[in-house]
Amino acid sequence: MPKTFVIPRAAETLLRRQAGLLSTVQCEELGISREVRRRLVGQVRWTSPARGVYDSDPVPLGSRVRNDxxxxxxxxxxxxxxxxxxxxxxxxxxxxxxxxxxxxxxxxxxxxxxxxxxxxxxxxxxxxxxxxxxxxxxxxxxxxxxxxxxxxxxxxxxxxxxxxxxxxxxxxxxxxxxxxxxxxxxxxxxxxxxxxxxxxxxGLVDPRSESVAESAARLSFHDNGVPPDDLQVRIMTGGKVVARVDFVWRLPDGRWLVVEIDGVGPHSTEQALVRDAPRQNQLLAAGQMIMLRFRPVENDRPGGIGAQVAKVLARHRWQPGRYAAAGTPVNLPTPAPIPAPS
Incomplete structure (x- = not known):
C-alpha cells in the first residue's frame, strides 16, 4: 500500500502565499524529496504544470470552484x-x-x-x-x-x-x-x-469607482459624450439614506437618470438582486427617477453601455456640465401613502 505523504507545516505558509505552487528548489529545502514529488504527481495529489514547478492542487486552474x-x-x-x-x-x-x-x-x-x-x-x-x-x-x-x-x-x-x-x-x-x-x-x-x-x-481617474465594470462603464459614457453628473450617489428620502447608486444624470425636467451595473460588487449575487428589487421600487415610487440596469457583458457590444445611455439622455435633452452639486446626496420627496381600501 503506497505511503501517504503529509505536507510539512513549514510548507503551508509558502503554499498559501504562492497560490499552492512550489518550485523544485523550495521542495528540496522543505524536505520534499524527488521521490516524494514523483509519488505525489503519480497519485494525482499534485501536478507539475512546468518543469521545476509543482501545484499542490490537482484540479486545473480553470476548473477550480472558489469564491475568490x-x-x-x-x-x-x-x-x-x-x-x-x-x-x-x-x-x-x-x-x-x-x-x-x-x-x-x-x-x-x-x-x-x-x-x-x-x-x-x-x-x-x-x-x-x-x-x-x-x-x-x-x-x-x-x-x-x-x-x-x-x-x-x-x-x-x-x-x-x-x-x-x-x-x-x-x-x-x-x-x-x-x-x-x-x-x-x-x-x-x-x-x-x-x-x-x-x-x-x-484625466478620467476617479477613486470612487469600485470595480473594473464600473470603470469600463464610465469610460464608455465618456467615449459617447455622456459623462455621469455624479457617481456612488447616496439617495435620501424622509431624512434617511435608502440607497447608494452607481451613476446619476440630472435631467432638465428635474428628474434623475440612474444607471446601475449588476453582477459586480454589492450586486454580485442572486440574493443581492432580490434585495435590490424592493430598494428599486422605493426609489421609483417617488416618480423622480428613471432607472436603467446593465450587466458588464453589455459593455462589449458596439458602442457599449454608453451608447444606450446616450440615446436615453438625448430624448430628455440632457447636456453635460450643468450639474453643480456633485458629491452631495440626492433628496427625493417621500412618496404619499397609498390610501387603504374603503
Missing amino acids: WFDHSARWRTWFALLVHGPDAVATGCCALVLHGVSGLPRDSPLEVAREDRSPRRTRHGVAVVDYATFPTVRIGDRSVARIDHAAAQALRRLPRQNALAVLDDLARRHGFTPTRLAELHDLVRRRHGSAQLHELF
Whole structure:
C-alpha cells in the first residue's frame, strides 16, 4: 500500500502565499524529496504544470470552484511566472501589480519578469523576460518586485483601455495615489513607447469607482459624450439614506437618470438582486427617477453601455456640465401613502 505523504507545516505558509505552487528548489529545502514529488504527481495529489514547478492542487486552474477565483487565478499565474524563471526573477508589469495587491487587471493579463543580472532568457510557458531600463524594486516576501509606480508604468500600455483605467482608479482608491502621485506616474508613462492612448485616461481617474465594470462603464459614457453628473450617489428620502447608486444624470425636467451595473460588487449575487428589487421600487415610487440596469457583458457590444445611455439622455435633452452639486446626496420627496381600501 503506497505511503501517504503529509505536507510539512513549514510548507503551508509558502503554499498559501504562492497560490499552492512550489518550485523544485523550495521542495528540496522543505524536505520534499524527488521521490516524494514523483509519488505525489503519480497519485494525482499534485501536478507539475512546468518543469521545476509543482501545484499542490490537482484540479486545473480553470476548473477550480472558489469564491475568490479571480484573485486566486491572478496570484497563481504570477507565481507560476516567477517560479518558472527561478529565484532571481524579478516581478514586473502586471505580475508586480498583482503582488502589490492592485485590482483592475484582465484575467489574461500579460505575464512578464525581469532578471536581476539583466541576462537575456527565452520566453517560457508564455512568460516573457523583459529588459527594462534600471527601475527601483521593493521586497515582497523573498522576492524582488518592481516598485508600484514603475510596475504600473510598465503594465498600463499593454492593457485594454478599460482595464488601464480600472488600474488607475484602484491606485487612487486603495494605494494612496494622490493627484500629485498620479501626475508623477503620468510622467513615467510618457517616456514609454506606445503610451499615447493612455494620456486621456489620467484625466478620467476617479477613486470612487469600485470595480473594473464600473470603470469600463464610465469610460464608455465618456467615449459617447455622456459623462455621469455624479457617481456612488447616496439617495435620501424622509431624512434617511435608502440607497447608494452607481451613476446619476440630472435631467432638465428635474428628474434623475440612474444607471446601475449588476453582477459586480454589492450586486454580485442572486440574493443581492432580490434585495435590490424592493430598494428599486422605493426609489421609483417617488416618480423622480428613471432607472436603467446593465450587466458588464453589455459593455462589449458596439458602442457599449454608453451608447444606450446616450440615446436615453438625448430624448430628455440632457447636456453635460450643468450639474453643480456633485458629491452631495440626492433628496427625493417621500412618496404619499397609498390610501387603504374603503
